[in-house]
Structure formats: structure tokens, C-alpha cells
Amino acid sequence: MSASASASPLPPPPGSLILVTGANGFLATHVVADLLASGYSVRGTLRPSSLANESKTAHLRALADKYPELTLELVPAELDDVEALTAAAAGTAAVMHTASPYVLDVNDPVEELLRPAVMGTYNTLAAAAASPSVARVVLTSSMAAVTDSPDNGHVYTETDWNVKSTVARNPYYASKALAEKEAWKFVGSPIPLPDLPTDGLIETPPPPAAVNFDLVVINPFVIVGPEPSPAVNTSNGILRDIMDGKYPATMDLNWCFVHVHDVAHAHTLALTNPAAQGRYLTAHDAISMADTVALLKTKYPDHPLPKRDLSCKIGTGLTKMASYFQPKAVGSYLRTNLSKVCHLDNTKVRELGLEFTPVNETIVSAVEDLRTNAKLKVECMLAPDELSARVELRAAADAARGARRSEAAGRVLSFLNRLERASEDQAANPSWSGWAPAISHPVLRPLFLDSHRNIPDEAIVAALASTADRGIQKDVARAGYVVPAEQDSTVRLHAVAIDCVASVIRRALGVATKDDDRERTLLRARRMARAVIAEWESRLPGVFVSFHASLASMELAARLAARPLSAAALRAVILIPELRALALIARNPLHALSRATGVPVEVFATRVFLFLLPDYEVPDAILPPWYKPRHIEIAISALGTRIADE
Structure with missing residues (x-):
């Protein structure tokens, strides 16, 4: 030597x-x-x-x-x-x-x-x-x-x-x-x-x-x-899988x-x-998995992080049993490292x-790289500027290796630019700090206060608008900026729909949601949600048929069937349709609403969410930065007049 x-x-x-x-x-x-x-x-x-x-x-x-x-x-x-x-x-x-x-x-x-x-x-x-x-x-x-x-x-x-x-x-x-x-x-x-x-x-x-x-x-x-490369190595993959919800529970791993x-x-x-x-x-x-997940929850609460805790002795025993159904090396790793x-x-x-x-900075640094370089499945809400940053970053990487920007990527950027212009048009409108005007509206409030007493007739489903037509979402996935959801999984999509409706029903029920009641309340709400969806489907065939992943975050989005909506249906579901779907739904009251207010239909279609339930807490992540509540106020006023007229 x-x-x-x-x-x-x-x-x-x-x-x-x-x-x-x-x-x-x-x-x-x-x-x-x-x-x-x-x-x-x-x-x-x-x-x-x-x-x-x-x-x-x-x-x-x-x-x-x-x-x-x-x-x-x-x-x-x-x-x-x-x-x-x-x-x-x-x-x-x-x-x-x-x-x-x-x-x-x-x-x-x-x-x-x-x-x-x-x-x-x-x-x-x-x-x-x-x-x-x-x-x-x-x-x-x-x-x-x-x-x-x-x-x-x-x-x-x-x-x-x-x-x-x-x-x-x-x-x-x-x-x-x-x-x-x-x-x-x-x-x-x-x-x-x-x-x-x-x-x-x-x-x-x-x-x-x-x-x-x-x-x-x-x-x-x-x-x-x-x-630096587009790949995700095995170690970073641990954090990616935690952030993407692939771990069903927190385990006794370190x-x-x-x-x-x-x-x-x-x-x-x-x-x-x-x-x-x-x-x-x-x-x-x-550092334990529990502490790692706790850190990530404080930084990224909108990601599907593990909610269950299997780090106790019983949970560890169950995990060891489950490890025998994993690939050999993965199962061996779990059995030899649990509780160690x-x-x-x-x-x-x-x-x-x-x-x-x-160590905390180390973990956050890794996750931030996964987020900013589009290496996570987009299961949480992404602001348009963040998506735009992803698009520009990927485009820069394409340019660095001499690749031409794909047609799909160009369409994505074009769509983002349209949203940006719509946001600038709304910049002069005053901000609106809460949902009180919607809840206190004299016409709309009575429609929802007691809605849980007759759920099928006046369904208490909150409207969730799609960002745009399905084509732009395909462009986003094709350009490689997001990983598409299981778009064709009927079971998954109906489960998402049930959770959406259940969350609204739970609010309307007014049932106590202390820790010991929360799970029971959720189960009850889900049972009622199934009834709502079944009734809704019988009255408006096709409404839930086309759930799909939205542009930035796979949030809930429903595409309307190509048919008019009656005033009764409007009471049940207030939807801001997709940009292209508007052409198919020519008789939708939304057009009359647009004409009555002078607000372009496209402005409504940039993701306006109407949650018209008393005391409903709207998660901040649902509201995109370009959202301007002034248009909600105008819409509620015009909508209330239309419902009253009919």
C-alpha cells in the first residue's frame, strides 16, 4: 500500500x-x-x-x-x-x-x-x-x-x-x-x-x-x-412515496x-x-418515520401523508405479517428494520x-426538489404560478438538451397565459375576506339551512368546477408536468365523489365532531352521500360519469352531460362548466347568468367554487390565487334572482 x-x-x-x-x-x-x-x-x-x-x-x-x-x-x-x-x-x-x-x-x-x-x-x-x-x-x-x-x-x-x-x-x-x-x-x-x-x-x-x-x-x-437528473433514486423514493400516499400508515421505522x-x-x-x-x-x-411524517405534515398539509399509526407493538406485528406479501428484498428489509x-x-x-x-433541513430540501421538479404525483392543490414554474423548468431542461418544446407543452403554456390574463382583468376588484355574504344571502341561505332533512330533493352538494376541458389535462400529462390519476377507475372516482358529498353532509348534519365522534360521523355522512349520489344519478344521468383529474392537482371535477339544467337541478348542483363544455350546454342558466352580470363566461370558468352551506370551512388550498371573490358575489346575487324568478 x-x-x-x-x-x-x-x-x-x-x-x-x-x-x-x-x-x-x-x-x-x-x-x-x-x-x-x-x-x-x-x-x-x-x-x-x-x-x-x-x-x-x-x-x-x-x-x-x-x-x-x-x-x-x-x-x-x-x-x-x-x-x-x-x-x-x-x-x-x-x-x-x-x-x-x-x-x-x-x-x-x-x-x-x-x-x-x-x-x-x-x-x-x-x-x-x-x-x-x-x-x-x-x-x-x-x-x-x-x-x-x-x-x-x-x-x-x-x-x-x-x-x-x-x-x-x-x-x-x-x-x-x-x-x-x-x-x-x-x-x-x-x-x-x-x-x-x-x-x-x-x-x-x-x-x-x-x-x-x-x-x-x-x-x-x-x-x-x-x-439533477429526471430520475428519483431509491433513498429520495422513500420521501416521494410518503408524500404520494404510498405508505398506508406510519410504521416503526427509523x-x-x-x-x-x-x-x-x-x-x-x-x-x-x-x-x-x-x-x-x-x-x-x-429519525423515526413518525417524526418525519410529522415534519412533512407541518410543511405540506395538502399531500396525502399517512394518517394511520402502526408504530405500536400490534401495528408492528401486523406490518411484519404483511411484509411476507412484499417482494423478497422489501419484505426482508421491513422484518429486519422494524423497531430498530x-x-x-x-x-x-x-x-x-x-x-x-x-436533518430537518435535509428532509425538506429533498422534498422541495421533488415538488419543484414535478417528481411527485400531484395529489394536492397547486397554484398556477407553481405549475407555470414547473412548465418553464421542464421547458428549460428540454432546451438545455436541444429538444424542441412539444406541442402539448405549448398548449399548456398558452392555457396558463389565458388564466394569467383573466387574473389581471380581475385585479381591480376588491378582495372579499370570507364566505359570510354567500351564507347570509336572503334567497340562498334558506335553501341550504335545512337541506339535510330532505337530501334527495335539495341535494347539498357543493359545486366543483373543472379548470378546463379534458384536452388541456391530457396535454399536461403528455407534456410530463403531472402524473395522471387513475382517470378511468370508476371505483376510485365514485369514492372521491362520496367523500366530497360526505364532507358537505357532515357540515349540514351539525353533528359534534369531537375526536371520539369524528369517525362515526364520517361513516354516517358517507352512507347518506351514497343515497344522494344514487338519487342524483337517477335524476341527472351522466353527472358523475366523467369525474377526472383536473389540471393542477387531481382535485374533484365533474363534467356536465350535454343537456340543459332546470332550476330544480340548479338548486341541487351549481356548477361552473368547462370551457369547451359550455358550447355543448347551450341552455345552461350559466349563460343567462353571464348575460345578466356582464361577466364573461370564461371568467366564471377559471375555477369558481360555490360552497353555499352555513358555516362551511373552505380549505385555503382549494382557492387558487387568481380567484377573485367579487365574481362569486355577483354570481350569487344573479343566481338568487334567477331561482326566485323561477
Whole structure:
């Protein structure tokens, strides 16, 4: 392990060329950025297929433009191609080996995880050994090489190794432990190496008798944070799935998050500090899923975050039972990590000079990136300016890789511009701070005060208007700005409709909603809602047939059937139709309403919501920023006159 005379000095002088394997990966991209920011040139290896795909290299080429005085080379090299790796390492001062498969669900753990991880590490080190100029290799390992199922009372340090993982039990963890052990064997390890259950599964050639570089290993845990590429890595996927409602409940899980910027900088510190040696645990102490969800609820209350709590002993037992129905690796992870808390000592990496981003900031930073880069399913309300920002961001990314803006994207921007102009037209109108005028209107109030006594005759359904025709929503999905909902799922859409009606009925019932009554009240309201919908469907066939996802947030939207609405129907459902649907519903009273008030129909159709129930609390998120309540006031007055006349 003694360095030869021809090896580069440590630390490498500014401008030195550093090799980064798998340079377009999540962590690797940030390592490249940190090296460039520290004054180093970078040569990055990519799979040949990735190098030929502009969308997989655009974020790296953008970094090259940011540092014109430095060099950023991208070269093709697979981890099983020793010749290509050797050519890539030639003339470099150091190697950062970050590339390794990170997947939990595999069919053949040995061939899909262990062999690529071990042989990729061996081949990279062999390439470094063949280049006399390489003075140091910094290897990205993982806390998975340190522990599998953590002991709650133990504080983990750099001396700990994961000796539990096998091909059947957490194979990804096994791959990280075996690959790191292979690296230490290659350089003639100065640290004690453990016996692993997977020893002997992957045969490697004998290492050289001596190498010209030393080895430093970074052991991060759950790396999250901004992701420059369109993909979502596995760790960020945890937060994405929580935000998207894929976790049905909060479980007794704990994660040692760490910001990707911190891990990237730890690699640079390991390179530039001549005294760096051995392993460096790089992560925060554990934060529970319950605390993570609580933090996200305070920041993002409109997302479908877990509402149930299964972190108790009974809930954990149920989760373990359910884990046997999950894919093998996922189930194994759950069974070995439920009710486990990993406590670690990160003193060594802090002494190297690393300052950690606080864990709460780390989580929020990752989620903000998911939100702003349209990587979340849009299950919450999005303001038009936020959607516009997403559109412009995606358009800029398209332009950066030389792609033409799609026709669908153009139509989306055009629609947003129309909304913006409509908003400017309304700017002179005074703001209206509450719903009291609607509730106290002398004509409308009596219609709804006692409506629950005769629900089918005077349905108490609040009107939910669609933002526009179905075509614009398809454009948004096609342009890639939102993930479409299950638009054709009748079961899902009727369930949404029932919840909509039930929420209104619950208000009208006036039933106490203390904690102990809330669930019972909701169930009662849902039963009544089904009756309302059944009656409504019999009177107005087609009203609920076409529920679909709306432009910005998959909020409830109902498309009217192509038929006129009577005054009686108008009492039951007050709808502001879609822009194109207006042409089909020629006799809808909305046209008369428009003529009576002088307000263009298009203004009403930019999402005006009428909740005409006493004391109904309208969630702030439902009201888009361009909404101007003055038009509601005008509409209520004209509508009341029309109903009274008929």
C-alpha cells in the first residue's frame, strides 16, 4: 500500500484530474460538482448507452459550462470492462469510485447485486493500480456495510461491520459489505476484516503485491437531496412515496438521513486531507418515520401523508405479517428494520472537517426538489404560478438538451397565459375576506339551512368546477408536468365523489365532531352521500360519469352531460362548466347568468367554487390565487334572482 515515487502528491494540486465512476449517478453528480467547485478537473465514466443519451448527461454538461476554466470529460466505461476503466484512470491523480447497483427488489441477488458490486470495485481498483499517477482512491461504501439490523443499544463506529446480511436476507446490504471488504483486501488492509456469510460467493483474481495508492472509504446511510437528473433514486423514493400516499400508515421505522451535498463534500475532504485514512461513517443519528411524517405534515398539509399509526407493538406485528406479501428484498428489509434504531458516532468525519446539514433541513430540501421538479404525483392543490414554474423548468431542461418544446407543452403554456390574463382583468376588484355574504344571502341561505332533512330533493352538494376541458389535462400529462390519476377507475372516482358529498353532509348534519365522534360521523355522512349520489344519478344521468383529474392537482371535477339544467337541478348542483363544455350546454342558466352580470363566461370558468352551506370551512388550498371573490358575489346575487324568478 506504499505509494510509488511517480504517484501524485496529496492533496492533489488544484486543476488535477480526478476520475469519478458512474458520474451521472445521483451521488456521483454531486461529487463531480463538489470537485469542480474545489478547483479540480474531472473525468467521469458512464455506460456507453448513457453517454449516447443526452437526457442522461445534460446535467453534467451544464456543470461543465459553469466551470469553463476546468475540464469535465465524459468517457464510456462499463464496470466489467477493465480495459476501458484502465484507460479512464490513466493520468488521473485520484479515483472516486461511486458506481454500484442500488436496488432492493431483484430476482437473482448474486448476479444482479453481489457480482456487479464486487467485480466493479475490483476492476476499478485494478485500473487505479495500473495508473502510476493515482495516489488515492476514495470508495463510496455504505452504512449497509456497517450494520444490517441495528442493535438498539449499540452506538456504531468505523470498527463495526455487517456480518448478518446474506443472499436471502438484505442482499443489497450483503453486496455493500462484500464489495468494501474486497477493496480492503486489494490494498492489503490496515484494518481488521470480518468473516462474512457471503465470503467465497464471488471469486476475484489475486490483488497485486503492492499498490501505488491508499484507500479511504465513505460510509453514508440514507442519502437524500436535490437530484439533477429526471430520475428519483431509491433513498429520495422513500420521501416521494410518503408524500404520494404510498405508505398506508406510519410504521416503526427509523432512517439515518444525510444530505447528498454533505456526502459529496465528505468525498472531497477525504481526497484533500493527506491524513484521511480508513472508514468514515457519514450520516445523522436516526429519525423515526413518525417524526418525519410529522415534519412533512407541518410543511405540506395538502399531500396525502399517512394518517394511520402502526408504530405500536400490534401495528408492528401486523406490518411484519404483511411484509411476507412484499417482494423478497422489501419484505426482508421491513422484518429486519422494524423497531430498530441505528445510533452512530460520526465524530471521525466531523473531525475531517464536515459540517452536517440539520436533518430537518435535509428532509425538506429533498422534498422541495421533488415538488419543484414535478417528481411527485400531484395529489394536492397547486397554484398556477407553481405549475407555470414547473412548465418553464421542464421547458428549460428540454432546451438545455436541444429538444424542441412539444406541442402539448405549448398548449399548456398558452392555457396558463389565458388564466394569467383573466387574473389581471380581475385585479381591480376588491378582495372579499370570507364566505359570510354567500351564507347570509336572503334567497340562498334558506335553501341550504335545512337541506339535510330532505337530501334527495335539495341535494347539498357543493359545486366543483373543472379548470378546463379534458384536452388541456391530457396535454399536461403528455407534456410530463403531472402524473395522471387513475382517470378511468370508476371505483376510485365514485369514492372521491362520496367523500366530497360526505364532507358537505357532515357540515349540514351539525353533528359534534369531537375526536371520539369524528369517525362515526364520517361513516354516517358517507352512507347518506351514497343515497344522494344514487338519487342524483337517477335524476341527472351522466353527472358523475366523467369525474377526472383536473389540471393542477387531481382535485374533484365533474363534467356536465350535454343537456340543459332546470332550476330544480340548479338548486341541487351549481356548477361552473368547462370551457369547451359550455358550447355543448347551450341552455345552461350559466349563460343567462353571464348575460345578466356582464361577466364573461370564461371568467366564471377559471375555477369558481360555490360552497353555499352555513358555516362551511373552505380549505385555503382549494382557492387558487387568481380567484377573485367579487365574481362569486355577483354570481350569487344573479343566481338568487334567477331561482326566485323561477
